[in-house]
Amino acid sequence: MEMSTLLFFILSVMLGGSLGAGAYYFWSRRLGSNSEPQREATILLERIEKVFKVVMAEGYFTEIYNYQHDKNIWNLIKDKKKALIIAKAKVLVGYDFGKLRYHIEGLEKKMVIDYFPEPEVLSMDTDYKFYDIEQGWLNRFQSDDYTSILNEAKQTMNEKALQSDLPRIATNQVQLMMFQLAATMNWKIDMQLPESNKDILDEYTAYKPIDAGIDSLNKKSDS
Template sequence: MNASTLLFFLISLTLGTGIGAVAYKWFFVKKSNEETSKTESTVLLESIEKVFKVVMAEGYFTEIYNYENHRNFWNLISDKKKALIIAKAKVLVGYDFGKMRFHFSHSDRKMIIEYFPEPEVLSMDTDYKFYDIEQGWLNRFQTDDYTAILNEAKKTMNEKALQSDLPRIASNQVQLMMFQLAATMSWKIDLLLPEINKKQLDEFSKYRPTDANIDSLKIDDNP
C-alpha cells in the first residue's frame, strides 16, 4: 500500500467516524432528550337547573388561618405539624327568589309577599396559599389534611361574610329594586310576613360598622 492510498484510507476512516458520531447524536441522544406530554380531559354535564338568584352585593376578604396539630405517639414522642394559610375570596351575596312566597291581587294591582328569604352567599371565589409548612417525622401532612384545612377555612370565610355588612347592603338593594320595578308598572307591594320573618328583615336592615382598632401613629420629631 503506497502513501497516497494509505492517506486516502485514513481520511475516509476519519470522515466515517465523524459522520457516525453525528448521526448517533442526532438520532439517539436527541431522541432520549425529547419530552412527550399527553393530556386527556373528560367533562361531564351532570344536571341543569333553572334558578332565580340575584346578586345584590359583593365583598373581598382576606383570611389568615393558622393550623397546628399535635400528636403523641406511645406517650413517648410528641410530634406536631403546622401551616399558615392566607386565603383571599370574592364573595357574592344575594337572594334566591325561588324561596320567596307571594301572590298577586290583580283587582288592586298588588303583589303580596308572604315570606321573604334571608340574604345568602350565592358564590365564593377563593384562592389559598400555604406558607411556613412544618411537619415532624411521624406527624406529616396528608392529602386529607389539606382538604380538611381548606374546607374549614372556606367555612370560616362564609361565616365572616354573613357577619359583615354585605347582608344589610343586599337587603337594602333588593327592596329598592323591587319597589322601583313595581312603581314603574303602577303596582304596589305589601309585605304580609310572619312575625319571625319581619324580625329577620329588621335584623338585616341594621347597620354593622366594621370593627377595627387603629393605633395612633407616633412621629418622633427628633432625627
C-alpha cells in the same frame, strides 16, 4: 501506504463521530418529545337547573389561616406538622327568589310578600397559597389533610362574609330594586310577613350607609 492508512483512519473517526453525534441528537429529540407530560380531561354535564338567583353585593376577603397538628408517639416524642395558608376570596351575596313566597292581588295591582328569604352566599371564588409547610418524620401531610384544610378555610370565609355588612347591603339593594320596579309599573308591594321573618328582615335592613359629609364639604368650599 502508511500515509493512506493514517488518512483512512482519520476519515473513519470523523465519520463515526458525525454519525454518533447525529444519532445522539436524533434520539435525544425523540426522548425529549416523549417526556412531555400527558394531560387528559373528561367533563361530564350532570344536570341543568333553572334558578332565579340575583347577586346584590360582592366583597373581597383575605384570610390568614394557621394549621398545626401535634402527634404524640408513645407519649415520648412530639411529631408535628404545620402550615400557613393565605386565602383570598371574592364573595357574591344575594337572594334566591325561588324561596320567595307571594301572591298577587290583580285588581288592586298589588304583590303581597308572604315570606322573604334571608340573604345567602351565592358564589365564592377562592385562591389559596400554602407557606411555611413543616412536616415531621411520621406526621406528614396527606392529600386528605390538604382537602380538609381548604374546606375548613372556605367554611370560615363563608361565615365571615355572612357576619359582615354584605347581607345588609344586599337586603337594602333588593328591596330598593323591588319597590322601584313595582312603582314603574304602577304596582304596590305589601310585606305581610310572619313575625319571626319580619324580625330577621328588620335586622338586616338596620344597615345604614356611611354619610359622605356633604354639608361639611360645602361649608369648607364656601369658606
